[in-house]
Amino acid sequence: MEEKDIIQLFKTVAQNLPFYPFIKKGIEDDAAVLKFGDVYLLWTTDLFIENTHFRWEWMSPFALAYKALAVNISDIAAMGGKPLCFTISIGFPKEFSKNKLQEFLQSLKKTAQEYKLALIGGDTVESEKTVINISLLGTAPKGQIIFRSKAKVGDIICVSNYLGNAAAGLALLERGYNVEDTIFSSLINAQLFPKPEVSLGQYLAQTGLVHAMIDVSDGIASDLTWICLESGVGAEIYQEKLPISPACKEAAKRFKINLLQWVLSGGEDYCLLFTVPASEVEGLKKDIQKKLKKDIFIIGEITKGNKVYLISNGQKEDISQKGFSHFKDKRVWKN
Known part of the structure; x- marks a missing residue:
């Protein structure tokens, strides 16, 4: 199965679940769009898995933290939004050293400061290899969100x-x-x-x-x-x-x-x-x-x-x- 086929299966699941009025865009864009009052929120998430997205032979903890956050920020940018805050869940093996973790956190903090992001929560767990999931929330003014779905012939x-x-x-x-x-x-x-x-x-x-x-x-x-x-x-x-x-x-x-x-x-x-x-x-x-x-x-x-x-x-x-x-x-x- 290809990725698009799996996404289609999740869309089928979503069709049988509640779709609340504040959900303005769900699956199949760079971020979901939620409306609360006059505020439009953009919500995205990305996963990084050792030996699938990176290898420690060439990826430093500093670079990994930066990239894991940057790709989520890019999803918000792709809809014309401003990134605001994020959560991070991380799993790593017992042998993951304190120095590695400190280097990772140093980069995470530096990158968050650069893009003016707040860290608002997350989770940690022991795992066989390093797994990182970041979920990021952004915002955009009404009428200024750019979707994938409005390209026109002649553009x-x-x-x-x-x-x-x-x-x-x-x-x-x-x-x-x-x-x-x-x-x-x-x-x-x-x-x-x-x-x-x-x-x-x-x-x-x-x-x-x-x-x-x-x-x-x-x-x-x-x-x-x-x-x-x-x-x-x-x-x-x-x-x-x-x-x-x-x-x-x-x-x-x-x-x-x-x-x-x-x-x-x-x-x-x-x-x-x-x-x-x-x-x-x-x-x-x-x-x-x-x-x-x-x-x-x-x-x-x-x-x-x-x-x-x-x-x-x-x-x-x-x-x-x-x-x-x-x-x-x-x-x-x-x-």
Whole structure:
């Protein structure tokens, strides 16, 4: 079974359970949306499991705490929200040292301070390997929440950063490289320390121009497919327009790896993937560059249909759902 099939089973369960008026969005977005009075809350959660999401051979406790919190923050950013507070539940073996835990907590505190997050609870348990679950609550103004489900035919598809860097970083870590290898340090940092696009997400929400948005966690082949499925549309992206860093190209060349595999399916870049009306995209690009000192990249357009196609040299390839899936792929292989 693929991840989307399992999610569909949970949706079937949800259909037979109460759906309260304050629930404005449930399963199949980056976060659930709850309304209490005039306040809209965004609620997300993510799980990190040793030897599935990371290995201690190349992941420090400091990096693990940062990333576990950052990926949740990214979910809130992907809906245009502001992160507020979180809970953390952690399981670890008896041999997990006090020094490791102190390093983990130091990073957790530093990251929470950086993003102005309150820690409001959690749980601890002994387990055979390290397991971390963070649940994060954010907020967004009424009318400014961006869902996956409102992309329109003719929209231009944009991303906010390079694609494939994090996947390349993982490949380097598995080959024994570290952040001190300066030629590839940007790739390793992209894997270990992804930067949630909170300011950009909030700015895009405030413009009212973005029709649909998601963060790139499983690769654009999968994440763009989610937008298309939820919006009832298709998409075409152009290979020559995909933003790829020189370091990523060099790593793929050195290790004789298909660069497009990292770019389309690698995931964990945690940049924002969004759609904008064609008439607005150039003005939006200029405004973002001026106000946030940041570039965004046009990679394709929303079309009729229900498939995601890669266009290259006049040829069309169906890449729908060809990103990472926990139930058919592995980012990390156990020794």
